[in-house]
Amino acid sequence: MLKLSPAIKNYAWGVVGTDSKVALLSKGVIEQKPYAEMWLGTHKDGCATVHLNDAGDKIDLINFLKENPTWNKVSGSQELTGQLPFLLKVLSVAQPLSIQAHPNKQLAVKLHKEQPQHFPDDNHKPELTFALTPFSALAGLEINSIAIERLSSFESLSELMKTIGFCSEDILAKGGDEYSLSREACRMLTASSDEIKAKFVVSMKQLVDKAQQILVEAKDKTTISPNVTMSLQLFVSLCSATSSPTDTGPVLAAFFLCHRKLSPCDAIFLSANVPHAYLSGDCVEIMATSDNVVRAGLTPKHCDPVILSSMLDDCGVEQMKMIPQLPTSSPDGSVTTFFIPSISDFCLQRACVSASNTSSSPVIIPMMNVPRILLVLGRPCMIEAVHVSKSSKSQETSHDEEIKQEHTKKEDEKEKENPRKFNPLMKLFAEEGTALLIQPGTQLILSVADPSHSQMSSSSSPSSESFNPSHSQIIPSDCSMIFIASENVRA
Missing domain, CATH: 1.10.441 (Phosphomannose Isomerase; domain 2)
Structure with a gap:
């Protein structure tokens, strides 16, 4: 595990000062300033920063993933760009955002080619929103x-x-x-x-x-x-x-x-072509990495009525049915998972660790062969990383194993050439606001925090101030809520 610092966006529609959840997850809050969004990903307009060691060495996440293939997706010989397919956010909304919809992949490619000034990439932008507080939104016709x-x-x-x-x-x-x-x-x-x-x-x-x-x-x-x-x-x-x-x-x-008035822990999914707008509240959002937006009003930003009209033809019953989202849950209910079968870009897990139930077993998050980003909200917790050995994985064909071994050899050689030294964390006392990059092949063990271990959290940590229950309006004061973002390997 390596610590991350997020990118903070101070858009005018954000909540001002320490009333903002985003502000409370930031450092050096200015009371008169709006804090709208916190980004954790490799987006070009707000890439997260990786903390390499206690000496204060840092690097942009996208460059770290380029330089360190074993921390990137395990997928044979595909070119490693360092780009994650998802972006994890926290939003604090005080004023309405634009009414907007997002193109599907096919339309995004066309729009990017014809109007790159308005559509800067060729990707789609599906979004899943998880309410942290009572959250008001417009979603769908x-x-x-x-x-x-x-x-x-x-x-x-x-x-x-x-x-x-x-x-x-x-x-x-x-x-x-x-x-x-x-x-x-x-x-x-x-x-x-x-x-x-x-x-x-x-x-x-x-x-x-x-x-x-x-x-x-x-x-x-x-x-x-x-x-x-x-x-x-x-x-x-x-x-x-x-x-x-x-x-x-x-x-x-x-x-x-x-x-749609979402209660805390409610979630909605916004697929391509669905008009929507956030009105107020705090939420966690995960989306495909893209900037493609077709707007329809409420703000002075550029609107695209002709494009929107064509998109509305593909906004019907099926898209509306997909908006309310119900997660799958682990047998004990400690982990819930939100994923859309047709969307490979992202998956969002939420784990809960309760300090009032000290006799309960730790929460185990199984390994995945893709990089993940973790964010802690609420009470501090302990996070332990266990690298899963190859012998514990399912058997592969000899041909597949040979390909993977050759690829791993090349990755190891590339990382030896990398002059940057970093010290992965194996166990961490994680305060609210702690964000982590999780290496592929890593199992996570989440447990109740022992205050005596607080020194394990480095003074150079990018996390916020010590936990204050009043700051987490809906997270119980005895609960750690851990969000884990990844691409959707089920798709």
Whole structure:
């Protein structure tokens, strides 16, 4: 194991100061500064740093993996680029992010070739989000029946939508699936002409006033449903937050996208073509390493209505069903695993070690033949690395074994040429915020931390300040929550 330092992103939408989970996992927090994202991976815009030894020697993770093949993927003779296929993040969201969707691989290749200024790579960008606190998000199109209920309860908006050519009856008469109304609204609102946007500029303040009036009148009555109430409240909130008077994003978000309020430990998966936006809360996110985003509003960033329209054709029932995610669990429930069978880029495990149950056995995380990144949240814990010998692995054919031995010989020769010296850790007292690179072939043993071992955590550790239960809003004060990211070897 080797310690990692993350890249920290101070985007304007992040939570300010020590109210941010990201800030509490950082060093040298500035109270007036927003802390939005913490990155652990090899992304070119925020590569993690490897701590090689106690002398303070460091190197970017991507270069470390290039120079040390045995710490990279064990996969025959494939070229080692140092690039991990996944990026592990922690997010602290205070303000809404853009409504966005991500292209599939085929479209990403096309967009990168045609518009590299907007699509800087040729990869897809599926994402899995695990809520650390109550987390609010928009994820996927809303079903027809709920979209109709929202519009019918807000007559002023319904009339305005008709003036831009949106007629529910005509759309439903054409057939389609149960998301046809929201899909068409998304197309119309994002592709709006200057004339249509001008109508929204004139009408938006009146719409906000009317929405507030409906909410006040319904406060002590049951004249509108909770679903409509939530939509109107969200619409008013988003209108006050948006900086552009021509942005139709608040209408799209509040009335035609699915509102999801995640409780701590809930998870959602966002596949290609699914419109979504994070609104508030803290989460752990794992995604394919990519920057490809097609935006549809809520922020002043570049939008791509034509591209989005084509992507919506592939956003239907199957994609919506995949959004709520249920993990597989170990027999004792101490380890849960989130993975998508069709996505090879990432897999996320979460292990829990409870300090109140000192008699329980340690949590064992089996070895994998791929590099992994580990992050500790909550209470400190002990982490021990055990390298699994070849004799304990399943038997391979003699031909496969010969190839692997030759490849291993080349790797060993390459590492001998590497002048950088590093000292892997075999056992570690891991505080909250500790991040580790795990070598392929390593089994992990997670156990309750013995405070007497705290000196095992080096003074040069990239971890945060000592654990304070009040900092971990949903992680029990006696619990260590350990996240382990890797590529999905099941795919």
